[in-house]
Amino acid sequence: MTQSLFIDGQWQVGAGEHFESRNPVNQQSVWQGSSANEQDVDRAVMAARNAFSAWKKTDLQSRIEICQRFAALLKENQEQLAFTIGSETGKPLWESRTEIAAMIGKIDISIRAYHERTGSKESDLADGKAVLRHRPHGVVAVFGPYNFPGHLPNGHIVPALIAGNCIVFKPSEQTPKMAEQTIQLWQQAGLPDGVINLVQGEAKTGIALANHAQIDGLFFTGSSNTGELIHRQFAGDTGKILALEMGGNNALIVDNDIDEKAALHHVLFSAFISAGQRCTCARRLLIPNGPQGDEFLEKLIDASLKLTVGRFDAEPQPYMGSVISTAAAKNLLDAQQALIDKGGISLLEMTSLEDGTALLSPGIIDLTDAHDIPDTEYFGPLLSVYRYDSFEQAITIANNSRYGLSAGLLSNSEQRYQQFLDDIRAGIVNWNKPITGASSAAPFGGVGASGNHRASAYYAADYCAYPVASMESPELIAPETLPIGMTL
Ligand SMILES: NC(=O)C1=CN([C@@H]2O[C@H](COP(=O)(O)OP(=O)(O)OC[C@H]3O[C@@H](n4cnc5c(N)ncnc54)[C@H](O)[C@@H]3O)[C@@H](O)[C@H]2O)C=CC1
Numbered sequence: 316m317t318q319s320l321f322i323d324g325q326w327q328v329g330a331g332e333h334f335e336s337r338n339p340v341n342q343q344s345v346w347q348g349s350s351a352n353e354q355d356v357d358r359a360v361m362a363a364r365n366a367f368s369a370w371k372k373t374d375l376q377s378r379i380e381i382c383q384r385f386a387a388l389l390k391e392n393q394e395q396l397a398f399t400i401g402s403e404t405g406k407p408l409w410e411s412r413t414e415i416a417a418m419i420g421k422i423d424i425s426i427r428a429y430h431e432r433t434g435s436k437e438s439d440l441a442d443g444k445a446v447l448r449h450r451p452h453g454v455v456a457v458f459g460p461y462n463f464p465g466h467l468p469n470g471h472i473v474p475a476l477i478a479g480n481c482i483v484f485k486p487s488e489q490t491p492k493m494a495e496q497t498i499q500l501w502q503q504a505g506l507p508d509g510v511i512n513l514v515q516g517e518a519k520t521g522i523a524l525a526n527h528a529q530i531d532g533l534f535f536t537g538s539s540n541t542g543e544l545i546h547r548q549f550a551g552d553t554g555k556i557l558a559l560e561m562g563g564n565n566a567l568i569v570d571n572d573i574d575e576k577a578a579l580h581h582v583l584f585s586a587f588i589s590a591g592q593r594c595t596c597a598r599r600l601l602i603p604n605g606p607q608g609d610e611f612l613e614k615l616i617d618a619s620l621k622l623t624v625g626r627f628d629a630e631p632q633p634y635m636g637s638v639i640s641t642a643a644a645k646n647l648l649d650a651q652q653a654l655i656d657k658g659g660i661s662l663l664e665m666t667s668l669e670d671g672t673a674l675l676s677p678g679i680i681d682l683t684d685a686h687d688i689p690d691t692e693y694f695g696p697l698l699s700v701y702r703y704d705s706f707e708q709a710i711t712i713a714n715n716s717r718y719g720l721s722a723g724l725l726s727n728s729e730q731r732y733q734q735f736l737d738d739i740r741a742g743i744v745n746w747n748k749p750i751t752g753a754s755s756a757a758p759f760g761g762v763g764a765s766g767n768h769r770a771s772a773y774y775a776a777d778y779c780a781y782p783v784a785s786m787e788s789p790e791l792i793a794p795e796t797l798p799i800g801m802t803l
């Protein structure tokens with residue numbers, strides 16, 4: 316039996332159900348193992364709890380050095396890791412390599428963020444000093460999505476470790492192999508036993524972990540549905556910190572009189588990178604009514620049609636790989652049909668490119684005159700188009716969503732960008748840039764159904780530690796003047 320769990324520094328067989336991940340294109344098994352049941356999860360949390368006291372007292376420099384060794388190991392193993400991401404998710408190798416590069420970059424950025432956002436500060440008081448310090452929460456559960464199986468969990472794990480927390484990591488059940496290899500590197504980097512623990516499994520394992528009384532926090536990246544369930548579960552539990560990074564129904568507005576080539580590039584990069592499987596992807600494209608808009612739309616359809624789609628290791632490399640699974644592909648095709656049934660006009664049909672695979676071609680659908688369109692995230696290469704008459708109307712359409720992750724404007728007008736900045740509701744707001752590809756050196760998060768106001772990336776440091784404010788004096792001295800009514 317495969318030892319699929321990592322608890323207290325030991326690889327172990329899980330007592331829960333057997334599961335596997337498959338290559339979404341050729342359907343070959345990539346990883347097989349058993350999941351963690353409630354008792355396994357409990358042992359993982361208790362291992363983290365027991366390791367916490369020593370880890371938080373380990374000096375910061377030693378914690379940082381382990382993270383730097385992890386970065387060096389990522390570099391040494393980057394080709395193997397990129398191959399794992401590609402085979403498990405369908406993401407082309409060129410893009411999987413950029414994911415490993417982002418993981419490596421995360422270490423230095425997190426060290427800087429730790430000092431800047433949560434370091435210590437001292438200032439003088441009349442008879443002593445005021446000191447600000449930060450302390451780790453304790454045991455934190457990290458939940459990861461499948462679309463960035465390395466980079467996004469890493470975005471919680473690295474700052475949490477630097478701050479002195481211990482971790483129980485529950486990766487996506489669709490990407491267990493990448494999680495396993497990542498944990499092997501942490502082990503090689505010299506993390507003490509119990510500081511990081513891995514529990515593999517499906518939702519049942521996640522539920523057991525999120526419910527565990529002994530976790531002090533939960534850092535989640537995944538769908539809004541799951542995030543909302545967890546949020547409900549945490550309601551009233553003021554003692555635990557919850558950071559939620561969730562989905563989006565992101566709008567990108569195209570203006571008239573723009574550089575068409577640049578705009579086409581930015582739209583294609585926003586809508587179809589990672590086969591549309593980024594939380595920041597453009598889902599709704601707003602195009603002006605009129606001949607310029609018509610021409611832009613025609614060119615967009617043409618350019619989308621020419622995007623290459625293929626296997627993760629195909630040569631030459633495709634722009635897009637597959638979506639995560641044949642089940643996800645089927646859901647997307649069903650969603651497209653449902654939109655057509657509601658009055659959507661398919662401008663470029665998203666189709667299955669090869670039976671039995673999760674390879675989908677990009678799709679574009681005009682929903683301007685459709686009715687009862689759900690405000691939902693279609694996590695794949697399906698872009699909705701809305702035509703607008705005025706810029707104000709475009710902003711209203713863009714804001715007509717319960718999500719608020721990313722939004723963008725392609726326009727030559729600085730005045731319009733200013734208006735957009737003032738009125739749009741999103742955590743990432745870009746001008747003449749794609750709306751994907753957010754920097755790890757900036758905060759990353761959304762409002763509404765996209766997050767709970769605990770931005771990640773550069774601001775992840777904030778939710779990994781709590782502030783302790785102290786007034787300190789080495790001597791115990793009574794004040795010269797006593798308060799009214801007090802005699803000593
Ligand atoms: N805002 C952000 O930073 C990002 C958000 N995402 C979002 O993630 C989603 C895609 O990832 P998925 O893996 O499909 O998300 P998901 O929500 O299905 O799964 C995320 C994790 O939660 C676990 N889980 C599922 N049900 C659970 C439950 N009831 N209780 C506890 N844990 C449970 C899963 O096993 C997995 O580990 C998209 O919606 C995307 O927009 C993805 C990347 C970045």
Ligand SMILES: O=C(O)CCC(=O)N[C@@H](CCC(=O)O)C(=O)O
Pocket residue numbers: 462463467470592593594595596750751752753754755756759771772773
């Ligand atoms: O978390 C970070 O370090 C930066 C945020 C980031 O990498 N965002 C990516 C992917 C996230 C996603 O959309 O799934 C992006 O904006 O493209």
